[in-house]
Amino acid sequence: MSAVTVAVTATDPDRAAALAALAAPAGDVTVVGLDPTWTSARQAAALVDHQRTSGSDVLVLASSHQAKEVAALAAHALGAGLLVDVHAVARTADAVVGHKRELGGTWDVTCTAAGPVVVLAKPGPVDAGVVEVTLLAAPPRSTGTSRCSSACRTPPTAGRRSPTPRSSSPAAVGSRATCRPSGRSPTPWVARWARPATSSRKAGSGTRRWSARPAR
Structure with a gap:
Protein backbone atom coordinates (compact mmCIF):
# COMPACT_ATOMS: atom_id res chain seq x y z
CA MET A 1 0.00 0.00 0.00
CA SER A 2 1.21 3.53 -0.75
CA ALA A 3 2.61 5.76 1.97
CA VAL A 4 0.99 8.96 3.18
CA THR A 5 2.62 11.65 5.32
CA VAL A 6 0.57 13.80 7.68
CA ALA A 7 2.34 16.95 8.92
CA VAL A 8 1.37 18.88 12.05
CA THR A 9 3.12 21.44 14.21
CA ALA A 10 4.51 20.34 17.55
CA THR A 11 2.11 22.70 19.32
CA ASP A 12 -1.00 21.12 17.77
CA PRO A 13 -0.79 17.34 18.38
CA ASP A 14 -4.58 17.04 18.77
CA ARG A 15 -4.98 17.79 15.06
CA ALA A 16 -2.84 14.77 14.18
CA ALA A 17 -5.53 12.18 15.02
CA ALA A 18 -8.17 13.86 12.84
CA LEU A 19 -5.77 14.26 9.92
CA ALA A 20 -4.56 10.67 10.22
CA ALA A 21 -8.15 9.40 10.13
CA LEU A 22 -8.86 11.54 7.06
CA ALA A 23 -5.72 10.38 5.22
CA ALA A 24 -6.03 6.67 6.08
CA PRO A 25 -8.02 5.74 2.91
CA ALA A 26 -5.09 6.98 0.79
CA GLY A 27 -2.43 4.71 2.30
CA ASP A 28 -0.28 3.86 5.31
CA VAL A 29 -0.08 7.02 7.42
CA THR A 30 3.04 8.44 9.07
CA VAL A 31 2.61 11.55 11.21
CA VAL A 32 5.51 14.00 11.41
CA GLY A 33 5.86 17.17 13.48
CA LEU A 34 7.22 20.56 12.47
CA ASP A 35 8.79 23.19 14.69
CA PRO A 36 6.28 26.10 14.81
CA THR A 37 9.14 28.62 15.05
CA TRP A 38 10.42 27.72 11.58
CA THR A 39 9.49 29.89 8.62
CA SER A 40 7.21 28.52 5.92
CA ALA A 41 10.23 27.97 3.67
CA ARG A 42 12.06 25.89 6.32
CA GLN A 43 8.97 23.82 7.08
CA ALA A 44 8.51 23.14 3.36
CA ALA A 45 12.18 22.20 2.97
CA ALA A 46 11.95 19.72 5.87
CA LEU A 47 8.82 18.12 4.37
CA VAL A 48 10.38 17.89 0.90
CA ASP A 49 13.44 16.12 2.35
CA HIS A 50 11.16 13.71 4.22
CA GLN A 51 9.02 12.95 1.17
CA ARG A 52 12.06 12.21 -0.96
CA THR A 53 13.73 9.94 1.59
CA SER A 54 10.63 8.12 2.85
CA GLY A 55 9.07 7.33 -0.53
CA SER A 56 5.74 8.87 0.47
CA ASP A 57 3.78 10.31 -2.45
CA VAL A 58 0.99 12.06 -0.52
CA LEU A 59 1.49 14.89 1.96
CA VAL A 60 -1.45 16.06 4.09
CA LEU A 61 -1.57 19.29 6.12
CA ALA A 62 -4.37 20.99 8.02
CA SER A 63 -5.58 23.95 5.99
CA SER A 64 -4.51 27.35 7.34
CA HIS A 65 -2.88 30.53 6.04
CA GLN A 66 0.65 29.34 6.82
CA ALA A 67 -0.09 25.78 5.70
CA LEU A 83 -5.74 19.69 -3.49
CA VAL A 84 -7.10 22.51 -1.33
CA ASP A 85 -9.67 22.46 1.51
CA VAL A 86 -10.77 18.84 1.10
CA HIS A 87 -12.73 17.01 3.80
CA ALA A 88 -12.03 13.46 2.57
CA VAL A 89 -9.44 11.71 0.39
CA ALA A 90 -9.29 8.35 -1.37
CA ARG A 91 -6.93 6.60 -3.75
CA THR A 92 -7.72 5.03 -7.10
CA ALA A 93 -5.42 2.89 -9.22
CA ASP A 94 -3.46 5.86 -10.54
CA ALA A 95 -4.60 9.00 -8.71
CA VAL A 96 -5.57 10.60 -5.41
CA VAL A 97 -9.14 11.88 -5.14
CA GLY A 98 -10.18 14.73 -2.85
CA HIS A 99 -13.76 15.50 -1.89
CA LYS A 100 -14.86 18.99 -0.86
CA ARG A 101 -18.01 21.04 -0.44
CA GLU A 102 -18.55 24.46 -2.00
CA LEU A 103 -21.17 27.21 -1.89
CA GLY A 104 -22.13 26.69 1.72
CA GLY A 105 -22.31 22.92 1.44
CA THR A 106 -24.76 22.90 -1.47
CA TRP A 107 -22.25 21.43 -3.97
CA ASP A 108 -20.10 18.31 -3.55
CA VAL A 109 -16.95 18.59 -5.67
CA THR A 110 -14.42 15.89 -6.55
CA CYS A 111 -10.82 16.79 -7.39
CA THR A 112 -8.35 14.27 -8.82
CA ALA A 113 -4.56 14.54 -9.05
CA ALA A 114 -2.11 11.95 -10.39
CA GLY A 115 1.45 11.49 -9.21
CA PRO A 116 2.76 13.15 -6.03
CA VAL A 117 0.04 15.12 -4.27
CA VAL A 118 -0.05 17.72 -1.50
CA VAL A 119 -3.40 17.93 0.29
CA LEU A 120 -4.72 20.80 2.40
CA ALA A 121 -7.44 19.22 4.50
CA LYS A 122 -10.29 20.41 6.70
CA PRO A 123 -10.97 17.35 8.86
CA GLY A 124 -14.04 17.02 10.97
CA PRO A 125 -13.97 16.09 14.66
CA VAL A 126 -13.12 12.45 15.28
CA ASP A 127 -12.38 10.28 18.29
CA ALA A 128 -9.38 8.44 16.94
CA GLY A 129 -7.26 8.35 20.08
CA VAL A 130 -3.62 9.38 20.26
CA VAL A 131 -1.20 8.96 17.34
CA GLU A 132 2.59 8.93 17.39
CA VAL A 133 4.26 12.05 16.01
CA THR A 134 7.86 12.01 14.77
CA LEU A 135 9.55 15.42 14.88
CA LEU A 136 11.47 16.28 11.73
CA ALA A 137 15.05 17.50 11.93
CA ALA A 138 15.76 21.10 11.00
CA PRO A 139 16.87 21.53 7.38
CA PRO A 140 20.15 23.41 6.78
CA ARG A 141 19.82 27.15 6.51
CA SER A 142 20.41 28.72 3.14
CA THR A 143 23.81 30.43 2.86
CA GLY A 144 23.11 32.21 -0.39
CA THR A 145 23.88 35.93 -0.52
CA SER A 146 22.96 38.59 -3.00
CA ARG A 147 24.76 41.78 -3.82
CA CYS A 148 24.37 44.59 -6.29
CA SER A 149 27.07 44.66 -8.94
CA SER A 150 28.23 47.72 -10.83
CA ALA A 151 25.70 46.87 -13.53
CA CYS A 152 22.93 47.87 -11.08
CA ARG A 153 24.14 51.46 -10.96
CA THR A 154 23.02 53.87 -13.66
CA PRO A 155 25.55 56.56 -14.68
CA PRO A 156 24.31 60.14 -14.96
CA THR A 157 23.04 61.31 -18.33
CA ALA A 158 24.77 64.34 -19.87
CA GLY A 159 21.46 65.94 -20.80
CA ARG A 160 20.01 65.77 -17.31
CA ARG A 161 20.04 68.90 -15.18
CA SER A 162 19.30 69.69 -11.58
CA PRO A 163 16.39 71.96 -10.58
CA THR A 164 17.25 75.66 -10.33
CA PRO A 165 16.10 77.55 -7.22
CA ARG A 166 14.31 80.85 -7.74
CA SER A 167 16.78 83.65 -7.04
CA SER A 168 17.57 87.10 -8.47
CA SER A 169 21.32 86.76 -7.95
CA PRO A 170 23.58 85.18 -10.56
CA ALA A 171 24.25 81.56 -9.73
CA ALA A 172 25.73 78.40 -11.15
CA VAL A 173 23.79 75.46 -9.86
CA GLY A 174 25.50 72.08 -9.94
CA SER A 175 25.00 68.50 -8.92
CA ARG A 176 27.57 65.79 -8.34
CA ALA A 177 27.10 62.14 -9.21
CA THR A 178 29.36 59.13 -9.24
CA CYS A 179 29.51 56.89 -12.28
CA ARG A 180 30.68 53.32 -11.62
CA PRO A 181 30.92 51.51 -14.96
CA SER A 182 31.86 47.84 -14.82
CA GLY A 183 35.62 47.26 -14.79
CA ARG A 184 36.56 50.94 -14.29
CA SER A 185 37.44 53.05 -11.32
CA PRO A 186 34.77 55.52 -10.13
CA THR A 187 34.70 58.70 -12.23
CA PRO A 188 33.18 61.77 -10.53
CA TRP A 189 31.24 64.19 -12.74
CA VAL A 190 30.10 67.73 -12.15
CA ALA A 191 27.13 69.04 -14.09
CA ARG A 192 26.48 72.79 -14.14
CA TRP A 193 23.67 74.92 -15.47
CA ALA A 194 24.54 78.62 -15.75
CA ARG A 195 22.09 81.47 -16.32
CA PRO A 196 22.61 85.19 -17.08
CA ALA A 197 23.60 87.53 -14.27
CA THR A 198 20.71 89.94 -14.84
CA SER A 199 17.40 89.29 -13.20
CA SER A 200 15.40 91.97 -15.09
CA ARG A 201 15.66 90.44 -18.60
CA LYS A 202 12.53 90.29 -20.74
CA ALA A 203 10.70 87.07 -21.42
CA GLY A 204 12.51 85.00 -23.99
CA SER A 205 15.81 86.90 -23.65
CA GLY A 206 19.07 85.57 -22.25
CA THR A 207 20.84 82.30 -22.85
CA ARG A 208 21.20 79.06 -21.02
CA ARG A 209 24.17 76.74 -21.27
CA TRP A 210 24.40 73.10 -20.24
CA SER A 211 27.68 71.29 -19.91
CA ALA A 212 29.08 68.23 -18.18
CA ARG A 213 32.76 67.81 -17.49
CA PRO A 214 34.95 65.62 -15.33
CA ALA A 215 35.52 67.03 -11.84
CA ARG A 216 39.04 67.93 -10.77
Whole structure:
Protein backbone atom coordinates (compact mmCIF):
# COMPACT_ATOMS: atom_id res chain seq x y z
CA MET A 1 0.00 0.00 0.00
CA SER A 2 1.21 3.53 -0.75
CA ALA A 3 2.61 5.76 1.97
CA VAL A 4 0.99 8.96 3.18
CA THR A 5 2.62 11.65 5.32
CA VAL A 6 0.57 13.80 7.68
CA ALA A 7 2.34 16.95 8.92
CA VAL A 8 1.37 18.88 12.05
CA THR A 9 3.12 21.44 14.21
CA ALA A 10 4.51 20.34 17.55
CA THR A 11 2.11 22.70 19.32
CA ASP A 12 -1.00 21.12 17.77
CA PRO A 13 -0.79 17.34 18.38
CA ASP A 14 -4.58 17.04 18.77
CA ARG A 15 -4.98 17.79 15.06
CA ALA A 16 -2.84 14.77 14.18
CA ALA A 17 -5.53 12.18 15.02
CA ALA A 18 -8.17 13.86 12.84
CA LEU A 19 -5.77 14.26 9.92
CA ALA A 20 -4.56 10.67 10.22
CA ALA A 21 -8.15 9.40 10.13
CA LEU A 22 -8.86 11.54 7.06
CA ALA A 23 -5.72 10.38 5.22
CA ALA A 24 -6.03 6.67 6.08
CA PRO A 25 -8.02 5.74 2.91
CA ALA A 26 -5.09 6.98 0.79
CA GLY A 27 -2.43 4.71 2.30
CA ASP A 28 -0.28 3.86 5.31
CA VAL A 29 -0.08 7.02 7.42
CA THR A 30 3.04 8.44 9.07
CA VAL A 31 2.61 11.55 11.21
CA VAL A 32 5.51 14.00 11.41
CA GLY A 33 5.86 17.17 13.48
CA LEU A 34 7.22 20.56 12.47
CA ASP A 35 8.79 23.19 14.69
CA PRO A 36 6.28 26.10 14.81
CA THR A 37 9.14 28.62 15.05
CA TRP A 38 10.42 27.72 11.58
CA THR A 39 9.49 29.89 8.62
CA SER A 40 7.21 28.52 5.92
CA ALA A 41 10.23 27.97 3.67
CA ARG A 42 12.06 25.89 6.32
CA GLN A 43 8.97 23.82 7.08
CA ALA A 44 8.51 23.14 3.36
CA ALA A 45 12.18 22.20 2.97
CA ALA A 46 11.95 19.72 5.87
CA LEU A 47 8.82 18.12 4.37
CA VAL A 48 10.38 17.89 0.90
CA ASP A 49 13.44 16.12 2.35
CA HIS A 50 11.16 13.71 4.22
CA GLN A 51 9.02 12.95 1.17
CA ARG A 52 12.06 12.21 -0.96
CA THR A 53 13.73 9.94 1.59
CA SER A 54 10.63 8.12 2.85
CA GLY A 55 9.07 7.33 -0.53
CA SER A 56 5.74 8.87 0.47
CA ASP A 57 3.78 10.31 -2.45
CA VAL A 58 0.99 12.06 -0.52
CA LEU A 59 1.49 14.89 1.96
CA VAL A 60 -1.45 16.06 4.09
CA LEU A 61 -1.57 19.29 6.12
CA ALA A 62 -4.37 20.99 8.02
CA SER A 63 -5.58 23.95 5.99
CA SER A 64 -4.51 27.35 7.34
CA HIS A 65 -2.88 30.53 6.04
CA GLN A 66 0.65 29.34 6.82
CA ALA A 67 -0.09 25.78 5.70
CA LYS A 68 -1.10 27.11 2.29
CA GLU A 69 2.31 28.77 1.95
CA VAL A 70 4.06 25.57 3.06
CA ALA A 71 1.95 23.42 0.73
CA ALA A 72 2.59 25.67 -2.28
CA LEU A 73 6.36 25.63 -1.69
CA ALA A 74 6.45 21.86 -1.13
CA ALA A 75 4.27 21.10 -4.16
CA HIS A 76 6.47 23.26 -6.37
CA ALA A 77 9.66 21.56 -5.15
CA LEU A 78 8.19 18.07 -5.55
CA GLY A 79 6.40 18.73 -8.83
CA ALA A 80 3.22 17.62 -7.11
CA GLY A 81 -0.47 18.33 -7.55
CA LEU A 82 -2.27 20.41 -4.93
CA LEU A 83 -5.74 19.69 -3.49
CA VAL A 84 -7.10 22.51 -1.33
CA ASP A 85 -9.67 22.46 1.51
CA VAL A 86 -10.77 18.84 1.10
CA HIS A 87 -12.73 17.01 3.80
CA ALA A 88 -12.03 13.46 2.57
CA VAL A 89 -9.44 11.71 0.39
CA ALA A 90 -9.29 8.35 -1.37
CA ARG A 91 -6.93 6.60 -3.75
CA THR A 92 -7.72 5.03 -7.10
CA ALA A 93 -5.42 2.89 -9.22
CA ASP A 94 -3.46 5.86 -10.54
CA ALA A 95 -4.60 9.00 -8.71
CA VAL A 96 -5.57 10.60 -5.41
CA VAL A 97 -9.14 11.88 -5.14
CA GLY A 98 -10.18 14.73 -2.85
CA HIS A 99 -13.76 15.50 -1.89
CA LYS A 100 -14.86 18.99 -0.86
CA ARG A 101 -18.01 21.04 -0.44
CA GLU A 102 -18.55 24.46 -2.00
CA LEU A 103 -21.17 27.21 -1.89
CA GLY A 104 -22.13 26.69 1.72
CA GLY A 105 -22.31 22.92 1.44
CA THR A 106 -24.76 22.90 -1.47
CA TRP A 107 -22.25 21.43 -3.97
CA ASP A 108 -20.10 18.31 -3.55
CA VAL A 109 -16.95 18.59 -5.67
CA THR A 110 -14.42 15.89 -6.55
CA CYS A 111 -10.82 16.79 -7.39
CA THR A 112 -8.35 14.27 -8.82
CA ALA A 113 -4.56 14.54 -9.05
CA ALA A 114 -2.11 11.95 -10.39
CA GLY A 115 1.45 11.49 -9.21
CA PRO A 116 2.76 13.15 -6.03
CA VAL A 117 0.04 15.12 -4.27
CA VAL A 118 -0.05 17.72 -1.50
CA VAL A 119 -3.40 17.93 0.29
CA LEU A 120 -4.72 20.80 2.40
CA ALA A 121 -7.44 19.22 4.50
CA LYS A 122 -10.29 20.41 6.70
CA PRO A 123 -10.97 17.35 8.86
CA GLY A 124 -14.04 17.02 10.97
CA PRO A 125 -13.97 16.09 14.66
CA VAL A 126 -13.12 12.45 15.28
CA ASP A 127 -12.38 10.28 18.29
CA ALA A 128 -9.38 8.44 16.94
CA GLY A 129 -7.26 8.35 20.08
CA VAL A 130 -3.62 9.38 20.26
CA VAL A 131 -1.20 8.96 17.34
CA GLU A 132 2.59 8.93 17.39
CA VAL A 133 4.26 12.05 16.01
CA THR A 134 7.86 12.01 14.77
CA LEU A 135 9.55 15.42 14.88
CA LEU A 136 11.47 16.28 11.73
CA ALA A 137 15.05 17.50 11.93
CA ALA A 138 15.76 21.10 11.00
CA PRO A 139 16.87 21.53 7.38
CA PRO A 140 20.15 23.41 6.78
CA ARG A 141 19.82 27.15 6.51
CA SER A 142 20.41 28.72 3.14
CA THR A 143 23.81 30.43 2.86
CA GLY A 144 23.11 32.21 -0.39
CA THR A 145 23.88 35.93 -0.52
CA SER A 146 22.96 38.59 -3.00
CA ARG A 147 24.76 41.78 -3.82
CA CYS A 148 24.37 44.59 -6.29
CA SER A 149 27.07 44.66 -8.94
CA SER A 150 28.23 47.72 -10.83
CA ALA A 151 25.70 46.87 -13.53
CA CYS A 152 22.93 47.87 -11.08
CA ARG A 153 24.14 51.46 -10.96
CA THR A 154 23.02 53.87 -13.66
CA PRO A 155 25.55 56.56 -14.68
CA PRO A 156 24.31 60.14 -14.96
CA THR A 157 23.04 61.31 -18.33
CA ALA A 158 24.77 64.34 -19.87
CA GLY A 159 21.46 65.94 -20.80
CA ARG A 160 20.01 65.77 -17.31
CA ARG A 161 20.04 68.90 -15.18
CA SER A 162 19.30 69.69 -11.58
CA PRO A 163 16.39 71.96 -10.58
CA THR A 164 17.25 75.66 -10.33
CA PRO A 165 16.10 77.55 -7.22
CA ARG A 166 14.31 80.85 -7.74
CA SER A 167 16.78 83.65 -7.04
CA SER A 168 17.57 87.10 -8.47
CA SER A 169 21.32 86.76 -7.95
CA PRO A 170 23.58 85.18 -10.56
CA ALA A 171 24.25 81.56 -9.73
CA ALA A 172 25.73 78.40 -11.15
CA VAL A 173 23.79 75.46 -9.86
CA GLY A 174 25.50 72.08 -9.94
CA SER A 175 25.00 68.50 -8.92
CA ARG A 176 27.57 65.79 -8.34
CA ALA A 177 27.10 62.14 -9.21
CA THR A 178 29.36 59.13 -9.24
CA CYS A 179 29.51 56.89 -12.28
CA ARG A 180 30.68 53.32 -11.62
CA PRO A 181 30.92 51.51 -14.96
CA SER A 182 31.86 47.84 -14.82
CA GLY A 183 35.62 47.26 -14.79
CA ARG A 184 36.56 50.94 -14.29
CA SER A 185 37.44 53.05 -11.32
CA PRO A 186 34.77 55.52 -10.13
CA THR A 187 34.70 58.70 -12.23
CA PRO A 188 33.18 61.77 -10.53
CA TRP A 189 31.24 64.19 -12.74
CA VAL A 190 30.10 67.73 -12.15
CA ALA A 191 27.13 69.04 -14.09
CA ARG A 192 26.48 72.79 -14.14
CA TRP A 193 23.67 74.92 -15.47
CA ALA A 194 24.54 78.62 -15.75
CA ARG A 195 22.09 81.47 -16.32
CA PRO A 196 22.61 85.19 -17.08
CA ALA A 197 23.60 87.53 -14.27
CA THR A 198 20.71 89.94 -14.84
CA SER A 199 17.40 89.29 -13.20
CA SER A 200 15.40 91.97 -15.09
CA ARG A 201 15.66 90.44 -18.60
CA LYS A 202 12.53 90.29 -20.74
CA ALA A 203 10.70 87.07 -21.42
CA GLY A 204 12.51 85.00 -23.99
CA SER A 205 15.81 86.90 -23.65
CA GLY A 206 19.07 85.57 -22.25
CA THR A 207 20.84 82.30 -22.85
CA ARG A 208 21.20 79.06 -21.02
CA ARG A 209 24.17 76.74 -21.27
CA TRP A 210 24.40 73.10 -20.24
CA SER A 211 27.68 71.29 -19.91
CA ALA A 212 29.08 68.23 -18.18
CA ARG A 213 32.76 67.81 -17.49
CA PRO A 214 34.95 65.62 -15.33
CA ALA A 215 35.52 67.03 -11.84
CA ARG A 216 39.04 67.93 -10.77
